[in-house]
Amino acid sequence: MLKILLIEDEFIIAKDIKTLLKKNNYGLIDIAKNDISATKLFSENDYDLIISDINLNSEKDGIEIISEFSEIKSVPVVYLTAYSDLDIINRAEKTMPFAYILKPYNNYQLLTTINLALLNFNKYDSSIEENSENTIKLSLLTAREKEILITLSTGKTSKETANVLNISTNTVEQHKKNIKKKLDFKTIGELINFTMSSKLFKIS
Known part of the structure; x- marks a missing residue:
């Protein structure tokens, strides 16, 4: 906490x-x-x-x-x-x-x-180095998808992410599927690693 x-x-x-x-x-x-x-x-x-x-x-x-x-x-x-x-x-x-x-x-x-x-x-x-390829891939994502990645990467569940962004849990899950498809990832762990290694300083 x-x-x-x-x-x-x-x-x-x-x-x-x-x-x-x-x-x-x-x-x-x-x-x-x-x-x-x-x-x-x-x-x-x-x-x-x-x-x-x-x-x-x-x-x-x-x-x-x-x-x-x-x-x-x-x-x-x-x-x-x-x-x-x-x-x-x-x-x-x-x-x-x-x-x-x-x-x-x-x-x-x-x-x-x-x-x-x-x-x-x-x-x-954590001294995590930027992966330039991942930073470039950020352009594939919408502002909402970036917001969801940020929130999930701080340890929030899909339900908590939904509450933070004032959307439904189903909407979060659908966005997660879309993000995985765009980035060719299978797990939430891959998404978090991607977020941590990309230069995501702003969401717009």
Whole structure:
């Protein structure tokens, strides 16, 4: 079970994200509303993922907080931001986030982005080298098929994947069949190995 640190100063947003993550079995979620509480929680716990708003009503913004955390331990990060300002994005990218998402977003976008961050971190942490042939084969897949691959590769079942993407389990199974046919694979293990060795940094 994942342990997640959510850094968000807006109570309603934080509550909604925590409820969404718990509903979809993403593990235990701690909420910090500023840099002080975030630092305290980070020092006392071992987190598998950090979700941080960039713009906080705090002495330090999300980027500064994550920058300090990254000097202590490497943890996959998903940034939330209402701004697509180039300077902010450049600052954020210097802390090597594994994904970020612009507000407003819907629930399925957030969950898919979290899965992408976990997948990319696992690639990085396991030092999995890119297979250029697999990366080229990504062009055979639709955006939805890529989303399904990402979610399945983080350990989700077909039913859990269906819940994340707000589609039926039968639809997930049909997509899996289509993906296997396109890539000439027989098992889900082959699909996961493919996903882990391809350069899947975005789904569009």
